[in-house]
Amino acid sequence: MNYKPQPIKTLRSFEFGAKVTKRTKDVDNQTYQFNSVTATEVVEDEFGNPVAIPGGALLDIRANLIAREGGLPYDDFMESLGYARNEATTGWTPVDPVYAVSLLLDDENTVRTPNDSESRITDIDTQAYYFKTNFDLFDGRLTGNIGMRYVKTDIAAEGYSGADFWQNSETLEREFDRVMLRDLRDTSLPECQAPVYSDPNQPLGYEEKYQRVDGQGWDTSSGPDPSGWTQIADQGPCHDPAFAQWAAFQQDPSLPDPGTSISWLNMWRYADVSTTRNNGWDGNIVYDGTTPLATVNANQFSADSTTNRELQSFRATDTHTYTNWLPSLNLNYAISDEMIGRFSISKTMTRPEIDQLRPGFQLTENGYWGSGNPNTGSRVSMYNTQLEPLESNNLDVSFEWYFNETSMLSVAVFHKDMSNFTTVENAVTYLKDVRNIETPVSGSEIILLAEDDGTDDHGLDGCMPLRATADYGWWPSDPTRFSNDLRDLCAQYSVSKVVNGKGAQITGVELGYVQTYDFLPGFLSGLGVSANYTYQDSQYDPDRSTIDPSKTLPSFPVADTPEHSYNATVFWEQDGHQIRLAYRGTSDSLVGTDYNTGLQGRTWNQGSIWNxxxxxxDLSASYKLNDNVTFSLQAINLLDDEFRTYFTSRELQVERVFADNDVGYQFVAFEEGNPLEGDATRSRTYTRYKVGTTYRLGVNVTF
Structure with a gap:
């Protein structure tokens, strides 16, 4: 017997290719700040004390002036959430935005300042090369492919960092730097140059305001005509004797009473004017010579040119390059004519959203009102051109049984090991001083952490200070008004930073069932069911904050990955007609992105939020009238189920414990844990709303 070996055919085809792309996103998004140049008047009581400071033209636009005619066109507002008609749910009146804008732009005292911080250009250039081999074995029962993909990505981003600094709504420029106030009562420093008043018993407003000692002040001793004034040199750190004696007496009443009182008027020359709205300190001061002089303002004087330094933007640029090797293997094995097993292993990548690659940061500063708390709600959002793409090592194994032509049972097991996922981290920390930035600076460079070094500075020298308006810099009820500890005097910011997370894993099982009951008699033969259930066990890797490395990020389940999710559909299809009733549901899960704030649920405002x-x-149906006309009906969210999210604490300083201090206690972080495991309450509602049921009726006509 002669035997002639047959060739074994395993490789079916070979594929390769290349792709080069260039993507540019150019966002020109200027917003505008509208300010009034109307000088603020100070209202005095019968004794000459300032008691009220009404604003200029902008603050005189009251809500009732721009209310939309007719109010809110509903009489059942919030009723579907179970709230009765009361003062909280009635009387809502939207504004008329067109009329509001006309009031702004038609006012001759309104100045428009552009804010460029939302404008940016991002270029993403990619080169991708791949090859793939398709094969089969065992007489075609085993089929599959193996491949490799190489990707190189180059990113170049340009944009702006921006800051919206604090100034109260009026134009008096009377904000005080609390760190500088510490220096002004430090008698180890040289005395500040004493001001000269034409009448020491009743100083005039311009004499209080302009005799500064920081290099921007003027010697006004020649009188109210600015042409005779001379510049006062920058004296550097110094102390004010009157303020120092008053502060010492307030802390120790056994000391001699200095017989003086301190107010923003006699401290006006020390106000922080570095970021004021109508800043004219680099120019010359002018006076018309006729307007009567006042003791409680300096509105008779003006600068020959002004700049809005409250709202600032400055250029930021960054680049980044990364490469990825992405292998894959896919196998399909026909166990029988009805049963198929599948196996897949791969590495995949997902690039960050292009808007997250912008450079720079945005800062919003709030004022300090004598609370004793350095966290006044000021915030910073930091972007990140250096983001790496999400990489995931994936394993999928599944079994499918097609027990008739239109029915199937399936089970699948999957595992994902992810790294470099994009997240927004949130933490409260101090910042370096950013009031006078002259060169481009990244968000990471401005972070400043307090250190336990045994000094009053605690490593915070050069911080961004708390800034208080008027007398709130030394408010009587403020427990820190005479503190020398920079942890009390520097401002804390809520910092949100786009970063790459360390890693996370998801392991799950999915069960599926589909069947049409075409063996039933008559119209029942159009019945069918489709059902699916998925169980997922997920967890973030333990990780440390990139903002404050002393803080550990929680190892919660992966965001938007509920442990249980399920759906079931009952349908009927026959003769071109169909009806479908579908239900889907999930268990609680960690919120991914809170679109109200842009923060991530995992690190949301010193806590976490959960879905x-x-x-x-849902219900859908269609009726085929003939070959040309079909009517359709959709009813979405038939049960009008509500959406609700809730909050749990991670590091809110609200838990009181014993401490060896003046009050006998201190507040420490309240760490609740994971509510999905019963560690924390689910009762603290953050958002709760309904969207109602949507009905759609349609007709499709072909001709």
Missing amino acids: EGRGNL
């Missing part, structure tokens, strides 16, 4: 599990029932 409450919910279900949803």
Whole structure:
């Protein structure tokens, strides 16, 4: 017997290719700040004390002036959430935005300042090369492919960093730097140059305001005509004897009473004018010579040119390059004519959203009102051109049984090991002083952490200070008004930073069932069911904050990955007609992105926020009148199930414990843990709303 070996055919095809792309996103998004140049008047009581400071033209636009005619066109507002008609749910009146803008732009005292901080250009250039081999074995029962993909990505981003600094709504320029106030009562420093008043018993407003000692002040001793004034040199750190004696007496009443009082008027020359709205300190001061002089303002004087330094933007640029090797293997094995097993292993990548690659940061500063708390709600958002793409090592194994031509049972097991996922980290920390930035600076460079070094500075020298308006810099009820500790005097900011997370894993099982009951008699033969259930066990890797490395990020379940999710559809299809009733639901899960704030649920405002599990029932139907006309009906969210999220604490300083201090206690972080494991309450509602049921009726005509 002669035997002739047959060739074994395993490789079916070979593929390769290349792709080069260039993507540019150019956002020209200027917003505008509208300010009034109307000088603020100070209202005095019968004794000459300032008691009220009404604003200029902008603050005189009251809500009732721009209310939309007719109010809110509903009489059942919030009723579907179970709230009765009361003062909180009635009387809502939207504004008329067109009329509001006309009031702004038609006012001759309104100045428009552009804010460029939302404008940016991002270029993403990619080169991708791949090859793939398709094969089969065992007489075609085993089929599959193996491949490799190489990707190189180059990113170049340009944009702006921006800051909206604090100034109260009036134009008096009377904000005080609390760190500088510490220096002004430090008698180890040289005395500040004493001001000269024409009448020491009743100083005039311009004499209080302009005799500064920081290099921007003027010697006004020649009188009210600015042409005779001379510049006062920068004296550097110094102390004010009157303020120092008053502060010492306030802390120790056994000391001699200095017989003086301190107010923003006699401290006006020390006000922080570095970021004021109508800043004219680099120019010359002018006076018309006729307007009567006042003791409680300096509105008779003006600068020959002004700049809005309250709102600032400055250029930022950054570049980044990364490469990825992405292998894959896919196998399909036909166990029988009805049963198929599948196996897949791969490495995949997902690039960050292009808007997250912008450079720079945005800062919003709030004022300090004598609370004793250095966290006044000031915030910083930091972007990140250096983001790496999400990489995921994936394993999928599944079994499918097609027990008739239109029915299937399936089970799948999957595992994902992810790294470099994009997240927004949030932490409260101090910042370096950013009031006089002259060169481009990245968000990471401005972070400043307090250190336990045994000094009053605690490593915070050069911080961004708390800034208080008027007398709130030394408010009587403020427990820190005479503190020398920079942890009390520097401002804390809520910092949100786009970063790459360390890693996370998701392991799960999915069960599926689809069947049409075409063996039933008559119209029942159009019935069918499709159902699916997925169980997922997920967790973030333990990780440390990139903002404050002393803080550990929680190892919660992965965001938007509920442990249980399920859906079921009952349908009927026959002769071109169909009806479908579908229900889907999930258990509770960690929020991914809170679109109200842009923060991530995992690190949301010193806590975390969670989605409450919910279900949803939809109905769809169609009726085929003839070959040309079909009517359709959709009812979405039939049960009008509500959406709800809730909050848990991670590091809110609200838990009181014993401490060896003046009050006998201190507040420490309240760490609740994971509510999905019963560690924390689910009762603190953050958002709760309904969207109602949507009905759609349609007709499709072909001709």
